[in-house]
Amino acid sequence: MITDGSAWFSLRLSLQIATIATALVIFAGGAVAYLLAMKNFRGKDVIDMLFTLPLVLPPTVTGYYLIILFGRKGLIGRPVFEATGWSVMFTWEAGVIASFVVSLPLMIKTVRAAIESVDKSLICASYTLGHSGLETALRVIFPLAKKGIIAGTVLSFARAMGEFGATLMLAGNIPGKTNTMPIAIYSLASSGEWSKAHAMVVLFTVISGLFVYMANAFGKSPV
Amino acid sequence: VVLGEAVSAADEITVSAALSLKSAFEEIGKTFEDKYPGTRVFFNFAASGTLQKQIEAGAPADVFVSASPKEMDALERSGDILDGTRSDFASNVIVLITAANTQTRLASFNDLRKSEVERIAIGNPAAVPAGAYAEEALRKLGLWDILKARLVYGEHVRQVMDYVARGEASAGMVFLTDAISRHSELKVVAEAPASERKPVLYAIAAIRAARNATGANKFIALVISKEGKLVLRKYGFKVTW
Secondary structure: OOOOHHHHHHHHHHHHHHHHHHHHHHHHHHHHHHHHHHOOOOOHHHHHHHHHHHHHOOHHHHHHHHHHHHOOOOOOHHHHHHHHOOOOOOOHHHHHHHHHHHHHHHHHHHHHHHHHOOOHHHHHHHHHOOOOHHHHHHHHHHHHOHHHHHHHHHHHHHHHHHOOHHHHHHOOOOOOOOOOHHHHHHHHHHOOOHHHHHHHHHHHHHHHHHHHHHHHHHHHOOO | OOOOOOOOHHHEEEEEEEHHHHHHHHHHHHHHHHHOOOOEEEEEEEOHHHHHHHHHOOOOOOEEEEOOHHHHHHHHHOOOEOOOOOEEEEEOOEEEEEEOOOOOOOOOHHHHHOOOOOOEEEEOOOOOHHHHHHHHHHHHOOOHHHHHHHEEEEOOHHHHHHHHHOOOOOEEEEEHHHHHHOOOOEEEEEEOOOOOOOOOEEEEEEEOOOOOHHHHHHHHHHHOOHHHHHHHHHOOOEOOO
């Protein structure tokens, strides 16, 4: 049952999507968290709210917004389609977009808190020693916020692996193309294929647990 | 990247179909690929409403199959359906079920009056379509007022079937296709009269923006052919010959 090729396809697809989405989340989330923690600017609260929304909105609502943005008739999707004849909808890349959007807030929240707890005197010292803002960020702030960044990465990866609602809307449930593990499990359960669903649920739980365990162990290791 | 296959649109079709059709359509899809070697069939299974929203947003689907006429009507009105390709090809009925290994002997809806039938599971009529149809059928059979106090509501069809399969309810009412998907655990006792208010119809049509309209039409032709209907009937769908 578990040797059914479709289960491995779904697992590989989930890992691929979650890895790429998390990599993007580390950079985007780190940058936004830095801005929110270190800078004061007009509209900061609005930016904070917009980036938090995917955390509190039901994923299907987030997915609906993504369709409006990225569909062939969407605000971003239309110009892209007119220029290239390609639409991200119903592709595995759509899964990356959905996972990125829903896991970004977890990264931002965690890293922002970590940056805000970095000793301000160390940051001031760096500036006093003539380091630029970028140098200080890369060589003082982010290294000191490392634990928060790792925690945020683990949370984002776990969230991306489990992403269902927004992915179903934007990427669809296309066996052999976009059916990630959570979507394949939902699909099997809905059509009464319980034995296959059980096997996938166990596989998914074990693998997700393994990742969280490894990440925690790595986060604890002394530098 | 491993998954980005370069297949031209002419060699594949994407069929956006209601989730309740999954097992039947996967079988029809295999038949299609055998009949037309070189053309791959990709399915996109979700709730009809989700599929409708995706198509409205320009999702690259070639065929749309909805589990009720509502979503198909909406796409026809918005001009997303290719004229003349629509077919209301199958229907579904509500059936009375018991657990396969039950002690309770039921032969008809009337037997539900028996005192040994302590609880009857149906979907919550306010939230679950199968529940609303079950209520309508019980009213039509003159059983609603008699049985009302013995009904337990499930929040989805799966829950109703779980209640019955585990013996927590003596009987239940779900769609025939759902009952057949769990035929090892559930036994179909009787068919309810068809709804006059809102028949349970499945509709199929080609999408106007289809990249492979030829393939879409061939697929629809297979679904509504005798061969396709035999498969649908096997999974509990009602078809007319």
